[in-house]
Amino acid sequence: MMPNLETVQGPQRILILPPTLRDGEITNRLFNQHDIESYICADIDCLCREIEKGAGAVLIAEEHLHGKQANSLSLQLREQPAWSDLPILVLTVPSEVNIALLVKWQQAANVSLIQRPLQIAQFLSVVRSRIQDRKRQYVVRRLLESLDHRRSEFQQLADAMPQMVFITNSEGKFEFLNQRARTFLGYDREVFSAFNPCEVIHADDVARAESRWIMSMESHKSYHCEFRVKEANSGKFKWHLARAVPVRDEKGDVTQWYATCTDIHQRKLAEKKLSEALIKSTTAGIAKSEFLANMSHEIRTPMTAILGYAELLIEREEDKEKKQYLEIIQRNGGFLLDIINDILDLSKIEAGKLEIALEELELRPFIENTLTLLEERANEKEIEFEVEVDSVVMESIQTDSKRLRQILVNLIGNAIKFTEVGRVRLEVSQDSERIVFSVKDTGIGMNKDQTTRLFQPFQQGDASITRNFGGTGLGLAISQRLAKMLGGEIRVISEPGVGSTFSLILHAVATTSGTPIEPTNEPAIKILPESEVTTSPVLNCRVLVVDDRRDVRFLTTRFLTDAGAEVIDVENGLQAVQMVERGATNGRELDLILMDMQMPTMDGYQAASRLRSMGFDKPIIALTADAMQGDMTRCLESGCNAYLSKPINRIEMLTMVAEYVSKNESSD
DSSP states (O other), rough: OOOOOGGOOOOOEEEEEEESSSHHHHHHHHHHHOOEEEOOSSHHHHHHHHHHHHOEEEEEEGGSTTHHHHHHHHHHHHOOOOTTTOOOOEEEESSSHHHHHHHHHHSSSSSEESSSSSOOHHHHHHHHHHHEEEEEEEHHOOOOOOOTTTTHHHHHHHSSSSSEEEETTTTSOEEEOOOOHHHHHTOSOOOGGGGGGGTTTTTHHHHHHHHHHHHHHTTOOEEEEEEEEOTTTOOOOEEEEEEEEEEETTTTTTEEEEEEEEEEEEEOOOOOOHHHHHHHTTTTTHHHHHHHHHHHHHHHHHHHHHHHHHHHHHHOOHHHHHHHHHHHHHHHHHHHHHHHHHHHHHHHHHTTTOOOEEEEEEHHHHHHHHHHHHHHHHHTTTTTEEEEOOTSSSEEEEEHHHHHHHHHHHHHHHHHOSSSSSSSEHHHHHTTTEEEEEEOSOOOOOOOHHHTTTSSTTSSOOOOHHHHHOOOOOOHHHHHHHHTTTTTTEEEEEEETTTTEEEEOOEEEOTOOOBBBOSSSSSSOOOOOHHHHHOOOOOOOOEEOOOOHHHHHHHHHHHHHTOOOOEEEEESSHHHHHHHHTTTTSSSSSSSSEEEOSSSSSSSHHHHHHHHHHOOOOEEEEOOOOTTOOHHHHHHHOOOOEESSSOHHHHHHHHHHHHHHHHHHHHH
């Protein structure tokens, strides 16, 4: 099992070399507000000294990359150990003057360009992403340092790594290729010494890669080179960063070379797009949307493994202390996912890409189901949770249920979070065509100055609220914008030490069947029995799982087999099509396909469309991590029956599989 990145040891501070001292102080304060450790450097020499001590990333203004002083930084970056690829964030100003210089730095180091003036949300996301990249590098460092003593463990970890890992002897003959390398390169021989890297490197890059390798071999210094490598399955070339470090014996003689080869294809494409954007002076909005879409996919896919494997271990762990640790991992993974969703929602709203889907909504069941999600939070804090629905409120209205639930969960969740003693109360009333959801609490309250900042992104009442209660300050900003998209607004009345009232006022339109809610003796909150919430359905079906990520395939397979299903798995859409086409399912027909949408060779959209054109009529459920675009329509148009977002929710997935298998059997 790979180490938890939260426990990785190594300096994670951001070293800042700003355009001016004032810019540095402003940036330093911004990082402090978001719990990011930073240090302001006076000049290049100071920066180089601090890099020697350790850093998570470097933030530098492009004007410091000119002149002889910059050569010392360039030299230091070139002489990094093989495991290290320190992220360099360069603050640029749109101009064609320095394009050649910036491109040169991008080719020499792990450089990302950040355009000034800063887009704060995007800037902070890039910084956090690079810090996470740096943490993964520390994982590689720890692996390399312990390699001689833990050879067996290295083999297992190397095979689990997303990078290609190689070992050569002192003469450059290959002694080891990890599973990722063998799969990507299509190398299936047992004798590694026969492997010739020149056969898989792009013809235009071979001479450069080979000459640098010869120089490293002769000088016994570390190797660093970017080149395109041919992927065996697709036949396409993808950019990779190769790094190698010599291993010496007690006498100082080189005995082996340890090397990694990291896929930087998306980074190279992104850099190309950014360079073109600078030259053409295009708007930053396009780059932001593309970055967030990639961020969604790159974070949500590993989050599937993190949350899923934590859930599997919780079910199998009997030690209470270990189980508690796993639950902490799972809970904090959920918090991280909430933050990702908030950032993506805000970005979609700003880009005008978030759509409202109006539908008929029955209010009482909706309120009951929504509040069920929050009852446990109130119980944990031992505060009263009350609900009152006025009898004159219409029974059903036209609105977007998903977005209305999102607003209410945020308002009530905040009320519970900021209330230590007393109660939280939801009152639902109607005035003409206006429906009012009032959330009242006896929490800490706010003064007038604090309430004026509430609905701005990344803002809370004051800094102490963030320290004491946490949060990103995005929830209310998103909720207010969603309320306006639903034809309403959120108002707040608050008094310090007394409490707050947040009122969601919607100009809702009643449906043709809309009638007042009749008085009832049923409780306002309906809590489902334990068995209904946590028990997964029993399956008796055959499922084909299609996903290019081995860990996701394994996790999905385990969920399904534990529920009683028989599972076959393949790693791309083409293999799925070929399997169905040949009838290669061991004599038994498939009952359902779970299909990832973003895969190499043939993606899920193409595969689903091809399967339908072949006459395959069994259910296909789409699995996707592309939450930024959320293109459910595209999934359905390609031939899928339903849609699930990553990270995979076990109960939701199994319930949907059972539902569609049952529907298909009934139709047969």
